[in-house]
Amino acid sequence: MSLPRKAVAVVGATASGKSAVAHQVALELSPQVEIICVDAMTVYRGMDIGTAKPSHSERSEVSYHLLDVVQPSEEFTLAEFQRQARLAAEEIWSRGHAVLYVGGTGLYGRAIIDNFEIPGQFLEIRAMLEEEAEYNLLALYEELQAKDPVAASKMESNNARRIIRALEVVRGSGKPFSSFGAELTEYQSSRIPQVGLASDGPSSHEAVAARFQRWLDEGLVDEVRRLALSEFPLSRTARQAVGYKELLAHIEQDIPLAECIEDALSASRQLARRQRAWFRRDPRIEWFDDREVAKRRIIEVLQTDISIVRD
Secondary structure, eight states: OOOOOBEEEEEOOTTSSHHHHHHHHHHHTTTSEEEEEOOSSTTBTTOOGGGTOOOHHHHHHSOEESSSOBOTTSOOOHHHHHHHHHHHHHHHHHTTOEEEEEOSOHHHHHHHHTTOOOOOOOHHHHHHHHHHHHHHHHHHHHHHHHHOHHHHHTSOTTOHHHHHHHHHHHHHHSSOGGGGSGGGGOOOSOSSOEEEEOOOHHHHHHHHHHHHHHHHHHTHHHHHHHHHTSSSOOOHHHHTSTTHHHHHHHHHHOOOHHHHHHHHHHHHHHHHHHHHHHHHTOTTEEEESOHHHHHHHHHHHHTSGGGBOOO
16 A cells, blocks of 8 residues: 655745744654755755755754755756656655655746656757857747747847757757746646745845845855855856855955845845745645744644645
8 A cells, every 4th residue: 555645835935934834844743744945056065054054953853855966066957856856755755754845946846846847958959059059049049930939939039048948949859948838827736735925025125134144144255255266166057046146246256245245135135026926826825924823734734635745
């Protein structure tokens, strides 16, 4: 007889308190609940403070997965994240435990919750396209217009990176690149119940500012400096992490620290705004303003058949 495969996703904008609530739930039900972090940046080793990773103490109390997976010099794709998240979930379920997905990276969460089909990578085709783009990008854009007009209409004719990626998928898979994104605007019946931690603009701004100041006090600038001075350069993705990107400007370009901190706060507030908008579009999320009430609801769902994953 197979064991029930239980899971709940805890979602919300940055600094909404979702990680703390999830930890409390997993601790209260320990060891029957394990956490999979759904975050594009906590996969990178050494990027600890500014990604709000759980502390060593917290990791000793609760089992966490998908932290410190790769070096920050490496790229880590959505498809690879989805693959490793699936493996981690199967491992947790094999022990008879439940999965608590926690994070604010909306696309990564949807890839797991809705089991997206993600277009593969075709490296040889990409290399040929990159070479051709050097001298004939317009011809590539015209090819995309002919083969996938929907995708072409959503990008500029001089955006080499996006054109190359779209054509890589078209040529490699034989399917329109635009066909893979259709799932984003559709919300199927829930495979995994979602509990959302609500936050409004003003309270979010205050929480973001307080948390960033705490990170600075804990040594975030020194952490970014160590990453910048490493013999292995940061990957394109890692460099885009909010907070790190702005502080790198201070370290590498000598822009005044105060200015970079203000830029980081502004970028963090914008991120929170985008995340709130992303999650609010999903009608399947059950929202809570009170963290304690949310915690009790997550525990309730985990202890019933509501949390059994629907394939």
